Amino acid sequence: MRINYNVSAMISNNMLANNDSALAKSLERLSSGLKINHGKDAPSGLAMAKRMNAQIKGLEVAGQNASDGISIIETADGALSEVSDMLHRMNELAVKAANGTMTDDDREIIQKEIDQLKDEISRISDVTEFNGQKLLNGEFSLKGYTTKDDVKVNSYSADVEPQNYTIDSLPLSWNTEKEEFELSGEVTLGSEFPDDAKVEMKNNLLTITGGNGFEMVLDVSEADPETYDGSIPFQIDATGVGPMRLQVGSNEGQILALDIPAVSLKNMGLEKLDVTTPEKAQEGMEAIKGALNYVSSIRGSLGAYQNRLETTVNRLDITSENMTAAYSRIMDVDMAEEMVDYSTNQVLTQAGTSMLAQANERPSQVLQLLQ
Numbered sequence: 001m002r003i004n005y006n007v008s009a010m011i012s013n014n015m016l017a018n019n020d021s022a023l024a025k026s027l028e029r030l031s032s033g034l035k036i037n038h039g040k041d042a043p044s045g046l047a048m049a050k051r052m053n054a055q056i057k058g059l060e061v062a063g064q065n066a067s068d069g070i071s072i073i074e075t076a077d078g079a080l081s082e083v084s085d086m087l088h089r090m091n092e093l094a095v096k097a098a099n100g101t102m103t104d105d106d107r108e109i110i111q112k113e114i115d116q117l118k119d120e121i122s123r124i125s126d127v128t129e130f131n132g133q134k135l136l137n138g139e140f141s142l143k144g145y146t147t148k149d150d151v152k153v154n155s156y157s158a159d160v161e162p163q164n165y166t167i168d169s170l171p172l173s174w175n176t177e178k179e180e181f182e183l184s185g186e187v188t189l190g191s192e193f194p195d196d197a198k199v200e201m202k203n204n205l206l207t208i209t210g211g212n213g214f215e216m217v218l219d220v221s222e223a224d225p226e227t228y229d230g231s232i233p234f235q236i237d238a239t240g241v242g243p244m245r246l247q248v249g250s251n252e253g254q255i256l257a258l259d260i261p262a263v264s265l266k267n268m269g270l271e272k273l274d275v276t277t278p279e280k281a282q283e284g285m286e287a288i289k290g291a292l293n294y295v296s297s298i299r300g301s302l303g304a305y306q307n308r309l310e311t312t313v314n315r316l317d318i319t320s321e322n323m324t325a326a327y328s329r330i331m332d333v334d335m336a337e338e339m340v341d342y343s344t345n346q347v348l349t350q351a352g353t354s355m356l357a358q359a360n361e362r363p364s365q366v367l368q369l370l371q
Contacts, residue, residue, distance in 0.1 A: 009359035016352035023349050026342035035333040045330050052327040058250025059320040066313045069246040069258060073306045076135045076260060079128040080299050083263060086117045087295065090273070091288045098281035107276045114275060114284075118265055125263045133244075138262025143242035144216075148234035150223035154205060155261050159213035162240040166190030168233045170206070174225035179272075180204050181220050184230075203269045221266070248312050256312070258305055261298055268294050 028037055036042045036049065096102065097110045125136040133139070142160070144153030151170070171185035180203060187199045187206075194210030201207075204221035208214075216236070220228075243257035265271040268291035275281040 006359060006363055008362060009356060012352060012356040012359045016349065016356055019345055019348040019352050023342065023345040026338055026345055029333045029338050030335065030342060033333060033335070034331055036331055042330075049327055049330045052323055052330070055250050056320055056323050056327060059316050059323065062247060062249050062254070063313055063316040063320070065246055066248045066256075066309045066316065069244075069248070069256065069309045070306055070313070072130045072135065072244070072258070073302045073309070075130050076128065077299055077302050077306075079124050079136060080263065080295055080302075083121055083124060084292065084295050084299075086121055087288055087292050090114055090117050090270075091285060091292070094275050094281050094284040094288055097275035098278050098285065100278065102278075104276065107281070111274065111276050114273060118270060118273065121263070121268075121270075122265060135260055136263040138260075138264070139242070140244040140258060140260045141242050141262055142238070142240060142259055144236055144238045146218070146234050146236050148232065150220065150228060151234065152219040152222065153236060153238075154217040154219040154267065156216040156238055157213055158243075158257070158259055160216055160238050161192075162238050163192060165192045165216070165236040165238060166233060167236065170220075170230040170234075172201070172220065172223070172228060172230050181223065181225070181228075203266065203271065205266070205269075217267075219266075246309075248309070248316070256305070256308065260302070263295065263298065 029035060036046050039046050093110045093114055097107045102110075126134065128134065128136045138155070142156050142158065144156055146153060166189075168188035168190060169185075170187055171183065172181040173184035174180075175182050181201065183199070183201045187208075189197055189199075189208070193208065194212070194214050197208055197210040197214070199206060199208055204219060206218040206220060208216045208218070216238075218236075243259040246256045246258055248254060248256050261267065265273075269287045270291050273284050273287055275284045
């Protein structure tokens, strides 16, 4: 028996320290509910879990963004529904004005109501807002610019590639009776345009359409009939700037560009709507039909956007659910399993304390040998 070095006590003390440390970790996990409380617990697991947690938080905000986008579309569509109703009323008035039983005075009264409806359409376009941002004035439509001062880009579809386009010649003549430009020859388009591109001129708007949804509208209403030169080539810069970009994902570049064309009398072809004669009323009926098609097209596009956003919200919810489950598997402790470990460590700690006390008593037994 030795008294200078109590090896039994040292062994008991080391085991007690290990068991006490394990018991402290179990207590920490049980009280926090987390399997990983410090970087030392699982360095790679903690790094992975923190990345997941950041993505989960981002997915929650992205879902809110997509829901806000749905609210925007519903606001715009509600306003366009009113515009459609007014266009239907204008069509009724134009049909009435085209009837031979109407006098010129009757048509003047009808024209006054049509003018009021036109003003109201313009007002709706100007005041429809969401969070202080106007929705129907073209602010969130695709923007483009030309190198010719008297030719402007009115709009173009999302299927137009964001690049420069060249028009080698745009021959126009001024129709004095209608007070608008008409095509006086063939428009020469650059090779950037689709091979099957077609050109139509109406209400001072040149519409170029092609396959795969290509559509570009140029506005020549600011051109001076006396100085306009359609033989000068010019370029069109389709920059793509303008659409409302909704961040519908947790990572960079996960956006949905929401293009809302301007709902203006010019774009609808109603700027000069006049039903004061039977002939003009007939033309007005055709113009209103085109306006209805224009508004219906916008509403159809908004509906497609809304379907995409609703699908996006569902996808984000499912992704967030799966990511949260994965995060939980890494970070959350299994309480039942940890309680088993806690009970084991608690018993071992109590036993170790008892054995250390007994090991410390062993040297005192040497006194019996010295009597």
